Amino acid sequence: MTLAIWLDGSLREADSAQVSVFDHGLTVGDGVFETVKAVDGRAFALTRHLHRLAGSARGLGLPEPDLDEVRRACEAVLHANPAPLGRLRITYTGGVSPLGSDRGTAGPTLVVALVDTDRRPDTTAVVTVPWTRNERGALAGLKTTSYGENVVALARAREHGASEALFGNTVGRLCEGTGSNVFVVLDGELHTPPLASGCLAGITRQLVLDWVGAKETDLPFDVLERAEEIFLTSTTRDVQAVHRLDDRPLSGAPGPVTGEAMRIFAERAADDLDP
Numbered sequence: 085m086t087l088a089i090w091l092d093g094s095l096r097e098a099d100s101a102q103v104s105v106f107d108h109g110l111t112v113g114d115g116v117f118e119t120v121k122a123v124d125g126r127a128f129a130l131t132r133h134l135h136r137l138a139g140s141a142r143g144l145g146l147p148e149p150d151l152d153e154v155r156r157a158c159e160a161v162l163h164a165n166p167a168p169l170g171r172l173r174i175t176y177t178g179g180v181s182p183l184g185s186d187r188g189t190a191g192p193t194l195v196v197a198l199v200d201t202d203r204r205p206d207t208t209a210v211v212t213v214p215w216t217r218n219e220r221g222a223l224a225g226l227k228t229t230s231y232g233e234n235v236v237a238l239a240r241a242r243e244h245g246a247s248e249a250l251f252g253n254t255v256g257r258l259c260e261g262t263g264s265n266v267f268v269v270l271d272g273e274l275h276t277p278p279l280a281s282g283c284l285a286g287i288t289r290q291l292v293l294d295w296v297g298a299k300e301t302d303l304p305f306d307v308l309e310r311a312e313e314i315f316l317t318s319t320t321r322d323v324q325a326v327h328r329l330d331d332r333p334l335s336g337a338p339g340p341v342t343g344e345a346m347r348i349f350a351e352r353a354a355d356d357l358d359p
């Protein structure tokens with residue numbers, strides 16, 4: 085199927101759209117991105133995604149993206165590719181630059197594409213990985229295209245029949261997954277790691293904090309071993325109960341707190357496409 089995508093100012097056919105082999109996003113991962121859920125041709129929480137895109141670009145020292153253009157591009161792509169449910173992928177990079185020289189000379193590259201229709205992970209088993217997020221690193225909290233470490237961790241998860249891998253940070257605290265934030269229930273109370281843990285400021289995470297309520301708590305990584313319930317949040321998963329952590333089954337998942345969070349999130353999200 086030929087999809088229409090947005091590339092640098094206009095809609096084009098995905099099959100024939102071209103980005104330079106010297107694009108800094110390709111050569112050194114100098115780019116930022118967003119994944120946005122689309123329901124019936126409308127982007128969910130688009131304003132929040134645009135602001136996060138701009139924040140990530142700023143953090144990476146990229147030129148400020150023109151958010152009006154990005155919004156127009158999202159609308160144009162959704163209009164050209166009707167689907168009941170899908171995900172928009174916005175990619176914004178440093179642009180073309182001869183190898184070895186500094187950042188782009190011909191301005192940044194913007195691509196917006198509908199990457200797939202509804203594709204939720206096939207399992208909610210999760211593993212822990214020994215690698216750490218660097219909460220004090222230059223990229224902490226930025227959604228950059230340098231996702232290599234997440235790719236490696238996700239491959240480890242797949243080897244163990246899981247769909248997500250959870251990281252601690254360099255000081256042994258719970259952080260996040262490769263593409264999701266994590267919530268745990270302890271003594272009946274809902275907690276999630278604070279942004280200082282190095283996790284991404286997930287949009288679904290924030291909506292759960294706003295709509296359901298949870299404590300942002302600095303937690304040891306091994307809290308996962310005694311959590312009564314665990315759930316993940318992301319644009320792709322919404323609120324999703326974890327049924328197995330490493331070898332430990334979380335029987336009865338979703339438990340009562342997770343079930344309530346899932347219910348509230350689904351209800352509020354259906355009411356308000358741009359919360």
Ligand code: PLP
Binds near residue numbers: 261
């Ligand atoms: N953490 C990481 C590393 C992510 O890549 C993502 C989403 O892509 C999330 C958390 C969840 O963020 P959101 O709820 O905005 O999708």
